[in-house]
Amino acid sequence: xxxxxxPEGERPREKLxxxxxxxxxxxxxxxxxxxVGVKGRSAVDLARDLLNEFGGLRPLLGADQARxxxxxxxxxxxxxxxxxxxxxxxxxxxxxxxxxxALTSPMLVKRFLSAHLRDLGHEVFAALFLDTQHRVLRFExxxxxxxxxxxxxxxxxxxxxxxxxxxAVIFAHNHPSGVAEPSQADRDIxxxxxxxxxxxxxxxxxxxxxxxxxxxxxxxxxxx
Numbered sequence: 001x002x003x004x005x006x007p008e009g010e011r012p013r014e015k016l017x018x019x020x021x022x023x024x025x026x027x028x029x030x031x032x033x034x035x036v037g038v039k040g041r042s043a044v045d046l047a048r049d050l051l052n053e054f055g056g057l058r059p060l061l062g063a064d065q066a067r068x069x070x071x072x073x074x075x076x077x078x079x080x081x082x083x084x085x086x087x088x089x090x091x092x093x094x095x096x097x098x099x100x101x102a103l104t105s106p107m108l109v110k111r112f113l114s115a116h117l118r119d120l121g122h123e124v125f126a127a128l129f130l131d132t133q134h135r136v137l138r139f140e141x142x143x144x145x146x147x148x149x150x151x152x153x154x155x156x157x158x159x160x161x162x163x164x165x166x167x168a169v170i171f172a173h174n175h176p177s178g179v180a181e182p183s184q185a186d187r188d189i190x191x192x193x194x195x196x197x198x199x200x201x202x203x204x205x206x207x208x209x210x211x212x213x214x215x216x217x218x219x220x221x222x223x224x
Contacts, residue, residue, distance in 0.1 A: 003031075003042050012044065026057045033082070038073045046073045058212070061086065062119040090115045097136050109170065110208065110215045112139075117174040117210045125152050125173040129160070132167030134205070152189050154196035161202050169197065172208040180211025182218070190218060 003011055012028040021029065030047035037043040050071055054060040060068075061082065068079045093112040097105065109128070116139070117124055125143040128136055140160065145151045161169055171193065173186070186209060194204040207218040218224045 003044065027051055030057070030060075033085070034073065034078070041073075050074070058119065094136075094139065106217075109206075110217075113172040113208050114210055114215060116141075117172060118212070120174055121176055123174060123176060125171070127157065127160075128170040128172070129164045129166040130168040130170065130205070131165070134168055137164050137166055146185075152193070154193050157193055158196055158200055158202075161197065162200065166202055168203040168205050170206045170208070171204065172210060174210040178212030180209045180214040180216045182207075182209045182216055182221075187218075187223065190223070194224065 012024060012032050015028065016024055016032065024032075027044055027047040030050065031037075031043035034043045034046060037046040041049065050060060050073070051057060053071060054063060065076070065079050068082075069075055090112075093108065093115055097108055097112050113126070113128075117126060122144060123146055124141050126139065126141045129138045129140070131137055142157065142160070143152050157169075171190065186207070190204070190207045197204055204224060205219065206224060209216045209218075
């Protein structure tokens with residue numbers, strides 16, 4: 001039986017309008033995106049099949065074009081739509097963050113950084129450059145590769161901060177393994193960066209390590 005024949009309170013679109021998007025399951029949200037199912041399977045059935053096939057929502061959203069388009073019921077049009085939706089979400093978070101003081105919205109900062117770094121298959125070191133009022137000037141991915149004093153250059157970070165007239169900075173990097181616990185190398189490079197930028201009167205406010213389902217804050221750990 002098609003979704004249009006379901007009781008109104010069980011249809012994903014009507015449920016979202018009545019209760020809000022947070023009330024929907026991953027399969028129901030995905031079904032709204034898919035719009036239609038395949039022969040013998042409703043959009044919700046297809047969504048459940050896809051979540052099982054990929055191992056969850058995150059692997060599905062992070063799949064590359066070839067893998068995504070191989071799945072039954074998907075294709076290049078859906079891939080393009082999904083990538084556009086993900087980028088809109090990232091830009092929406094950035095717009096919200098730029099409007100205010102980064103320090104008054106720590107959860108928004110975590111969500112923003114997670115959206116940009118969590119699903120990358122390689123390690124990326126990034127920075128939120130802030131003005132003296134802690135408003136966001138720029139988000140930039142600075143270095144790629146294993147985090148160490150040999151791969152992250154304090155001089156280059158300082159040059160970029162000065163070019164942007166930054167008064168403070170928040171660092172972040174992802175752990176592709178999914179484990180957010182900071183390593184000793186993470187702590188060492190943070191100390192080196194903090195010491196170097198302090199000479200320029202630029203404060204390091206925090207360093208976030210992005211894992212699969214967790215974000216660790218150096219500031220909250222008392223390491224900054």
